Amino acid sequence: MKKIIVFFCCAVACFTARAEDGYRLWLRYDLISDNQVLNTYRQSIKGWIVDGQSPTLAIVKDEVGLGFSGLLGKSIPSFTSVTSDGLVIFCSKKSSLIPSLLLEEKLKNVGEEGYAVFTTTLNKKKVIVIAGHQDVGILYGAFHFLRLLQSQQKISDLSIESSPKVKLRLLNHWDNLDRTVERGYAGFSLWDWHRLPGYIDSRYYDYARANASIGINGTVLTNVNANALILTPTYLLKVKALADLFRPYGIKVFLTARFSAPIELGDLKTADPLDEQVKQWWKNKAAEIYKLIPDFGGFVVKANSEGQPGPQQYQRTHADGANMLADAVAPFNGTVMWRAFVYDDKVPDDRAKQAYNEFKPLDGTFRKNVLVQVKNGPVDFQPREPFHPLFGAMPKTPLMMEFQITQEYLGFATNLVYLATLFKECLDADAYSKGKNSTVAKVVDGTVDGNQLTGMAGVANIGTDRNWCGHPFAQANWYSFGRLAWDHQRTAEQIAEEWIRMTYSNESQVVASIKQMMLASREIAVDYMTPLGLHHIMGWSHHYGPGPWIKNKQRADWTSVYYHQADSNGIGFNRTSTGSNALGQYAVPVQKLFESTSSCPEEYLLWFHHLPWSYKTKSGETLWNAMCYKYYQGVDSVRWMQRTWESLKNKVDNDRYQQVKMLLSIQESEAVNWRNSCVLYFQTFSKQPIPAKLEKPAQSLEYYEKLEFPLAPGIRPRFVW
């Protein structure tokens, strides 16, 4: 029998060996490769107890069973009482196995969803306890403990307490009901709406496991460019099926609400948020939803932005709209996330100023269950932006951070770009709203202004691709978003290290090499795309590749020339007091930092300043030469990543090695396209040569301008930009 199992396993392994396809994400649970560590773990983990019964605890059992047997290479028995050394006990405060005083002590600083992991002695047996107030806390603790094993950390004398820093840790799926995904580069939507609720794809479970393992506790299933169909009874039954499945993983379901739904579905003549019939329609709809899904999370709304309907069509404010929906879900403890990503098609003001202009005056007028959801920067998820001026500017309103995990502007699913450094740059930025050290993170987590309702949203990069995210390394961005939403104080480096150890290898040279690539990767992308504060110069509509030449579109602020302002004198968008004065929206110390070219960090130079081509940069080079060097350095650094990766051949599995190698090669050619396009295009203004020692572009500017990518993925259906 044992023999048969062995053979069976080998057969499976042989076939799957070919298919190291990334499906397992960071939850691989392969046998610990270091024999010494393995032996230590085997001595420390002789059995386990999950004390209690619930759907969530059943998941803990499954996960721990899977994890222990995989990592330790043998089945680890479960116990019902503490009769052996080396037990791992998963329990809540109510557990009778552990002295209640001890549990209370260990959990007293741990929040609702948090957990404690500690070593203690019970009945003279040394055990590890993983405890939480709620079952989901125990699940989070279990994943923490498994992570320690996966990354081969010490597990003796544990004393860990952990709680999330923000309350809502959500993925936003820009998934359409026809399964296309706006700005999705990893295939199509996971949600097989046609076959729901009858057919439950087993992938939904693995999606939930992955999210729970990094503390994500909510998912917005539908695109912010919303379709009212999702609110019909037929579709709500499908949503319920997903909500029921996700519930034991601690994941709530949210939907996007199309503001005109009362007209489209309810036969009303208006969607005016102050109209009594409209209010009643939404109240009824909320009641209908909560009857099916008692813990439904609430609504995310994109209104009066890029063609979406909204309250301003009825001369009402965003607050009127948000509050009307908030009142509808309030009886059920629902939340409304109202997006601040708006820009008026009539106001010719600097696009970077418009969200602030619109929302700042509304501070204090929102219901308690409303969050205003603000993108990290004031334009649109560019490779680099300064933090959004709304952070710190609305002390009476909880602001939800919106990061983009999907790489709309950062190379789709072909560029290796680790985003934790981008996320951290924004979170750690000091908004100075309540004096020094009023970081964006502290605004978001409520400590600056004392908000209770807090959250972070990440626009998901997940699709039907077998490896979930298209690029094997894009998984790290999903992972790091979750880890930072849980604890924004972790560093990008710490997160990269744990992800690499779980996903690729615990071998120190491999970890070091991959970490180096990851940590450098975002700056490399900035260099070959938009160095020195340049922004929004990408391809038209699909946003693929470079498009610094884009002009003469239906709106000026949908063009590239609007943002780079290149002319024969120089380049850059003057947002200082002598220009659009977008800078005036920030606190004074921030203004001071950026206002002067001498103090402005060079990575933001052209975001805030229009400067002559001859401007002397810190290196002593002219602006033109410095820009050229940056673009070339970006490409050279991609080549450095290629060499680094090639040094890992045979140190990571061959399948993923080859995949990443192919993708790095694509990235190199895309980086060259970016560099050549931008340098040649900007040269038409600077009229200066590319510094002599740099390789000459292989093609003419016309060649690059004529490249077309009509079917680049991720385009919004039936609507452009």
Next chain:
Amino acid sequence: MKKIIVFFCCAVACFTARAEDGYRLWLRYDLISDNQVLNTYRQSIKGWIVDGQSPTLAIVKDEVGLGFSGLLGKSIPSFTSVTSDGLVIFCSKKSSLIPSLLLEEKLKNVGEEGYAVFTTTLNKKKVIVIAGHQDVGILYGAFHFLRLLQSQQKISDLSIESSPKVKLRLLNHWDNLDRTVERGYAGFSLWDWHRLPGYIDSRYYDYARANASIGINGTVLTNVNANALILTPTYLLKVKALADLFRPYGIKVFLTARFSAPIELGDLKTADPLDEQVKQWWKNKAAEIYKLIPDFGGFVVKANSEGQPGPQQYQRTHADGANMLADAVAPFNGTVMWRAFVYDDKVPDDRAKQAYNEFKPLDGTFRKNVLVQVKNGPVDFQPREPFHPLFGAMPKTPLMMEFQITQEYLGFATNLVYLATLFKECLDADAYSKGKNSTVAKVVDGTVDGNQLTGMAGVANIGTDRNWCGHPFAQANWYSFGRLAWDHQRTAEQIAEEWIRMTYSNESQVVASIKQMMLASREIAVDYMTPLGLHHIMGWSHHYGPGPWIKNKQRADWTSVYYHQADSNGIGFNRTSTGSNALGQYAVPVQKLFESTSSCPEEYLLWFHHLPWSYKTKSGETLWNAMCYKYYQGVDSVRWMQRTWESLKNKVDNDRYQQVKMLLSIQESEAVNWRNSCVLYFQTFSKQPIPAKLEKPAQSLEYYEKLEFPLAPGIRPRFVW
């Protein structure tokens, strides 16, 4: 070390155990479950030799290594000479290991792509030889041998010869370049055009393996509703990447040609096939393609049909169009498949007659490298149609069979419908074109009219779903299409049996139960959808579910009422001499069979006859009652399939057990919808009660008529019907 492998395997197995997701198709290679068989095999297979070197033989090595080690549960060594009993030798005629006279003898009746598998004695050692003229024949033979093992057949004293009965055995992918799939229900297109040619998805290899294993030797990558973009240099490089990858598997790549491409891509003012510039444009394009892909298969064309451009726009015939393209590819041995699925939007004649009317007069006017590709039936892939009258009617033109594997009209990917019985029904039908026994199969394989160029196309049901086809049982339709294209004399039962053994189990009770379900399943679907010869009464545009009430559309022959002709007197389309006389397009014996209601098989009754509700069927029941019984029997039989499947719990793996269980439950509710919709709708004409003992429909006709499925999958983009 061995221990580590065991543990590693177990870890993999544990994780993948959860994910018995159907990805491995029928190429599972799990350990032989029957110990006696296993021991016999281990004694008979002690080693293997692949004699020769080529990309195709490298694939043979990989596949045999994978298959033997998996099936036999141990690594089987490769040899270089015959020094042991029990060797399996893969070789061509040139092999020095085997006496050349013996090989010549064994291969003399085997065609170009065929193979021989035989037991013989060499150097006094008993060996099994798998030989082919070409390397791809050896690959086919290898898959044959592995199939014997997978299905636990006897392998002593083998003496097998096998050659394909038709030359072109193609999948037609109706895949759009944006990765949507017209009439696709298994996710989206496998072809990741955006990342090709740089990124080669490992799935492409498994697609090629699966096709080679069933003898498919060509793939048409793009939708017949074609996009000229595929013919641009950028896309041709992507096509080349796929062609290079598929080549060693014996699979040629084909494309669909948009007839207006010379205008769209070439800046010509016309696409007139007799225009010299147009001819030259296509010649240049062909040369461009063949320079990249020397073995490019050729073009499939849908012209002057459902909005597609074609030669008739220039007052030219289909032959003019086809010949112009044929001349362009002829210097490179390319083939043109010109589809006969056309119907004129001006001619109000019976739609079932139009392809014949259009093409029959063109017989003998096509170039030698043209096949006319004809759907199995004269309307459009209905659950049941009589065979297409063109089969046998164009003796001077090779006709290519076009089957639809994707279940556009047979329940999408939620209904278990085994299509081999449908394919066989058509292939075995006697067209009587050259006297009795002029079966459709013999027309297609060239024996009736002596054609050399022969082929079968299957519209693929393959997509990005992890199990490839959406429904675990839909894999059987891909499989059986390939097997029948290779040898149309195999029975649906034989093919089902081998597929079940390879895919689910060799246990006789499991095989018997599943086979029973599969063999009955198509008739069951006919019963609850379109019994007694009814056809084309499905939902509008998406074709999901019932829509017998569809009327008043832009064309009469896009409605249901056009096809069922129900009125207060009766129901059915009179296609006899007193009606449209579509029957007149068949040979006289066929006419005779169908013309009289007394000889017309009841399954075709309402296809050919309009009959009163009181018509006495063979059972003695009135037509109305007989129709009701059929619809109810269909639903009851789905419930029988559910019970049969439930009897297999714990006899097939739990993952696929649950998947199929969910899908059967969906199928049951869809069958009820079909039954109730059709019975209630037709009752408005018959004015008669549903027989008393049958369960009453749960909802009113209005309820069913109002059901909407606006986002049912597989809809053609930017174009309806």
